[in-house]
Amino acid sequence: MPSVRTLDTLSRIPAAQWDALHDGRNPFVRHAFLSGLEEHGCLREDWGWIPQHITLWEGSELVAAAPGYLKTNSHGEFVFDHAWAHAYAQYGRDYFPKWLGAVPYSPVTGPRLLARTQAHRTALLDATIVQARDGRLSSAHINFHTDEEDSTFGPEWLARTDVQYHWRNEAGWKDFDGFLAAFDHKHRKNIRQERAKVQRAGIGFRVVHGDEASDEDLATMFAFYLLTFRDYGNSPALTLEFIRHLARTMPRNLVLFLAERESRPIAGAMCLRGGDTLYGRYWGASETSPGLHFETCYYQGIEYCLREGLKVFEPGAQGEHKLARGFLPTFVRSRHWIADADFADALKHWCAEETRSVQRYAATLASHSPFRHL
Known part of the structure; x- marks a missing residue:
């Protein structure tokens, strides 16, 4: 079994080892991008960003990694959970800190479970839950993961869906x-x-x-x-x-x-x-x-x-005005593990209703496509 190490900086991992875990097509998960945020003053603890990357090792070889952060607020995430934090507060519970697997300030879909095998991706998720429990965190979240990664998540990971507007040259x-x-x-x-x-x-x-x-x-x-x-x-x-x-x-x-x-x-x-x-x-x-x-x-x-x-242009999150300029609605995803079973059960129903609402909204948007034949 691979050993798990939680790292507070990417400088401890050679760039070549990190970048060998993905195909290089998404610039936001490159070592240069993520380590650059850490090294050049973009991630501040007082803004709620504390690097806490989960990595799996076989001896001295890095076999899987999830870029992640201990969060003390929801700043810069673009998957909004303010209502969840408010619900926790109403019952005298602390929602923060939580763990977030994401790229800071970047609502961009891309790989979040960097690994060569499905078994290692599953092991990353298991390690994430263990870390959250050991740290007595309220929750763990993975934002803007790829469609291919979605099947890795078990039912304990609640699913949320949102809409962005993307240009595609199909x-x-x-x-x-x-x-x-x-x-x-x-x-x-x-x-x-x-x-x-x-x-x-x-x-x-x-x-x-x-x-x-x-x-x-x-x-x-x-x-x-x-x-x-x-x-x-x-x-x-x-x-x-x-x-x-x-x-x-x-x-x-x-x-x-x-x-x-x-x-x-x-x-x-x-x-x-x-x-x-x-x-x-x-x-x-x-x-x-x-x-x-x-x-x-x-x-x-x-x-x-x-x-x-x-083939694709993703101009950023939100903005219905993009539709009239050729950017069509596209679903984006996130997954959420909640430590408290009662809260998890309540949020499961909340997420399901939210997804249905987003799907209806996307269908309405699609009916107003500016294209003649799409």
Whole structure:
């Protein structure tokens, strides 16, 4: 049987060993990304993020791992369980701390049980429950796992479902005009009008990967990111050093879309590129202009996917406005183990009703597809 070790930092694991556990197609589970969050000030204990990675070893060989964190709040998770915490508090119980298997600040589906065999994935889940019980935690959660991993979870892991909006090139579009041709007249006209407004404003775009970006480009994108968080009154988690780290260690995964007027940057979007997927993460602007957000965050990304042969564009969580721009509802999943049997039983029924509600909502959204034949 593999031995279990819980690690408070990824620096204790060589990057090559960690990255041998996955196929490399999802940039968010790469050692460089996760360790970069730890090393460059993005994970703070006072914000509720304490690294607690579960690993399985056979001698000196790492055979399985689950990136995880001890959480003292639900900040930066995107699977909302505030009602659960409130219910615990009503009965004088502590919901926090809990254990979370996820990628911090990243509502992106990807592998969470990094292992070569199904047996090792099952062993990871068993180790997670043992750790939660030994630590007297209220619960353990795994967010945004893949469809393939879903069958690994037993009935003791409650299932939740939500909806995001993803662009998929299942029709084999070759360029943006081909993509637009699939829309009904109304939505096609709206998109053309939005893009024309940006062009008439004299705004152009420069697309650079991490190894093509100057330090000024990286600092500019970080400044746009800070503006967005300031506008919403939230505290920014990422640091400029982390973005520089991504440019150094994951140079072809980092993609910046910089909007410029007269060679002066006025907006930007930061994305990560995976095997066949572009992931939209952050955006910001120093001025407002009609259509600028949609062009920077959506249309430039779609054009990039068409140009580069990527099949999927995930522009981030939430946002019904994405539907009219070609991003269709897609289910995302999470699993939850609850230590208290009575709470687990009550939440089982709550999760089942939530799933039915989400499925009805997705069906309604699908009936309003902007495409003529989808």
